[in-house]
Amino acid sequence: MAEIIEKLQHSFSFSIVWYALIVGLLISLCSSLLGVTLVLKRFSFIGDGLSHVAFGAMAVASVVGLTNNMFIVLPVTVIAAVLLLRTGQNTKIKGDAAIAMISVGTLAVGYMLMNIFPTSSNISGDVCGTLFGSTLILSLTPFDVWLCIGMSTVVLVIFVLFYNKIFSVTFDESFSKATGINSDGYNLLIAVITALIIVLAMNLVGSLLISALIIFPALSAMRLFKSFRSVIICSAVISVVCAAAGMLISLVASTPVGSTIVSADIVVFLVFWLISAIMGKTKT
Amino acid sequence: MEQIICKDAALGYEDGIVTEELNFTVNSGDYLCILGENGSGKSTLIKALLGLKPHVRGEIKWVNGASSKEIGYLPQQTPVQKDFPASVREIVLSGCLSKTGLRPFYNSHEKALAHKNMHRLGICDLEKRCYRDLSGGQQQRVLLARALCATEKILLLDEPVTGLDPHAQNDLYELIASLNKSGITIIMVSHDIGAAVKYASHILHIGRKQLFFGTKDDYLKSRIGRSFIETEAESNG
Ligand SMILES: Nc1ncnc2c1ncn2[C@@H]1O[C@H](COP(=O)(O)OP(=O)(O)OP(=O)(O)O)[C@@H](O)[C@H]1O
Ligand SMILES: [Mg+2]
Numbered sequence: 399m400a401e402i403i404e405k406l407q408h409s410f411s412f413s414i415v416w417y418a419l420i421v422g423l424l425i426s427l428c429s430s431l432l433g434v435t436l437v438l439k440r441f442s443f444i445g446d447g448l449s450h451v452a453f454g455a456m457a458v459a460s461v462v463g464l465t466n467n468m469f470i471v472l473p474v475t476v477i478a479a480v481l482l483l484r485t486g487q488n489t490k491i492k493g494d495a496a497i498a499m500i501s502v503g504t505l506a507v508g509y510m511l512m513n514i515f516p517t518s519s520n521i522s523g524d525v526c527g528t529l530f531g532s533t534l535i536l537s538l539t540p541f542d543v544w545l546c547i548g549m550s551t552v553v554l555v556i557f558v559l560f561y562n563k564i565f566s567v568t569f570d571e572s573f574s575k576a577t578g579i580n581s582d583g584y585n586l587l588i589a590v591i592t593a594l595i596i597v598l599a600m601n602l603v604g605s606l607l608i609s610a611l612i613i614f615p616a617l618s619a620m621r622l623f624k625s626f627r628s629v630i631i632c633s634a635v636i637s638v639v640c641a642a643a644g645m646l647i648s649l650v651a652s653t654p655v656g657s658t659i660v661s662a663d664i665v666v667f668l669v670f671w672l673i674s675a676i677m678g679k680t681k682t
Numbered sequence: 683m684e685q686i687i688c689k690d691a692a693l694g695y696e697d698g699i700v701t702e703e704l705n706f707t708v709n710s711g712d713y714l715c716i717l718g719e720n721g722s723g724k725s726t727l728i729k730a731l732l733g734l735k736p737h738v739r740g741e742i743k744w745v746n747g748a749s750s751k752e753i754g755y756l757p758q759q760t761p762v763q764k765d766f767p768a769s770v771r772e773i774v775l776s777g778c779l780s781k782t783g784l785r786p787f788y789n790s791h792e793k794a795l796a797h798k799n800m801h802r803l804g805i806c807d808l809e810k811r812c813y814r815d816l817s818g819g820q821q822q823r824v825l826l827a828r829a830l831c832a833t834e835k836i837l838l839l840d841e842p843v844t845g846l847d848p849h850a851q852n853d854l855y856e857l858i859a860s861l862n863k864s865g866i867t868i869i870m871v872s873h874d875i876g877a878a879v880k881y882a883s884h885i886l887h888i889g890r891k892q893l894f895f896g897t898k899d900d901y902l903k904s905r906i907g908r909s910f911i912e913t914e915a916e917s918n919g
Contacts, residue, residue, distance in 0.1 A: 624812030625769035
């Protein structure tokens with residue numbers, strides 16, 4: 399035990415570890431808030447598709463050699479979010495096929511670009527890092543941290559200010575439209591915020607695991623809680639606790655950050671699922 | 683006092699006209715029942731009245747201070763709602779949303795309104811319950827309370843009793859009738875010709891075009907009314 403504490407103390411003497419912790423907690427907070435809406439609106443596919451688009455954009459950015467690839471990744475992902483939302487709502491075109499096409503396509507092109515124009519000698523390491531976020535989180539600069547704090551604040555403020563509208567649009571789009579709420583506008587807002595969060599979260603867990611970060615806390619909370627507000631609060635708590643636990647464990651045990659956090663989320667989900675199954679049994 | 687005037691309106695989607703030659707007016711305090719076969723365009727007409735879907739031709743006008751932003755709407759249920767974690771109170775309150783405008787939270791007046799409508803529909807004791815755990819009839823009451831929060835003038839109901847047992851259907855019809863007596867205009871889509879004849883003041887019967895519009899008594903005397911009632915009676919037993 400003493401050994402573990404010593405190891406943690408040593409880690410936390412580096413400011414880079416503090417950066418990672420701050421960024422990680424903020425990202426998991428934001429993604430869990432939005433996760434509830436995305437799951438309930440059947441929009442989780444957007445999260446999945448976008449993370450692949452973000453990977454492709456990241457590859458392009460590193461090939462072009464930008465010092466800060468955010469400037470490519472962010473706008474590309476936001477535009478893709480808007481496009482995916484449109485195709486997803488269009489019943490004529492097979493929405494899910496189009497999304498699969500976009501997401502797998504960008505993944506393939508991204509990987510190819512990284513191989514044709516290698517920026518370092520360790521391509522598979524780079525790719526692995528982008529996909530699973532194993533190294534990125536410990537290479538954050540103060541600029542990244544401030545960017546993350548800024549964007550998370552924007553997301554949180556928007557979420558609190560529009561909480562009631564987001565609830566109404568999520569629960570019943572046609573009713574809110576009928577009573578004069580601009581539900582298309584709010585759908586767009588939700589898609590854009592999702593894009594922001596995904597770009598942020600790429601640093602933490604990598605693009606393949608983002609969906610897990612968004613979906614698992616929401617699904618766990620929905621097992622046990624019965625009002626929208628309590629589901630949102632519970633999912634935020636789960637997500638933050640799992641992120642903190644995952645990051646501490648990964649420091650001590652030297653496991654990859656992203657997959658450790660997601661594993662923690664999965665454990666919580668299983669526990670909640672078990673509890674709800676037992677409660678359901680005793681009720682009937 | 684007239685609230686809605688519909689003049690020679692045609693409704694349809696990209697692939698064609700669904701129904702046309704619609705001419706009717708709705709007055710304040712009316713109880714209009716919309717009848718028609720499956721796929722005749724009843725839900726489409728409701729959406730057009732709500733402004734969710736533009737009409738192809740003609741005119742649909744809201745007059746005398748009635749506005750499509752100030753109506754209560756009880757939609758046919760969407761699949762999303764079946765597993766939605768939301769408390770009854772949260773859902774009823776969301777009916778007040780259009781009153782909040784740019785203000786991000788509900789004020790005490792709106793909370794009181796939500797409470798009043800829960801009381802009116804006898805669902806106060808369900809306030810904290812989860813919507814998905816309620817019975818079909820209770821769920822419809824919750825949605826009706828939400829609709830009442832949005833309006834005191836007009837309610838549009840799209841097949842409100844579908845999926846309820848006969849007893850709950852009857853309760854809901856009585857409830858709607860009592861709301862109508864308190865001065866709220868009701869526009870209801872229904873397959874239930876018996877209820878339409880019992881409660882409605884006016885009937886609109888649509889097919890590929892408008893087949894009948896008038897008072898209930900005229901409908902019962904008309905040829906189309908008599909034949910529709912006969913076929914329904916046959917198919918029901
Ligand atoms: N979004 C849509 N796009 C294209 N056509 C549609 C759409 N929605 C409905 N339709 C068509 O319009 C017609 C009328 O549909 P509508 O839902 O208004 O019927 P309805 O009278 O409500 O039927 P029901 O009694 O089954 O509820 C149908 O032929 C249907 O196929
Ligand atoms: Mg219908």
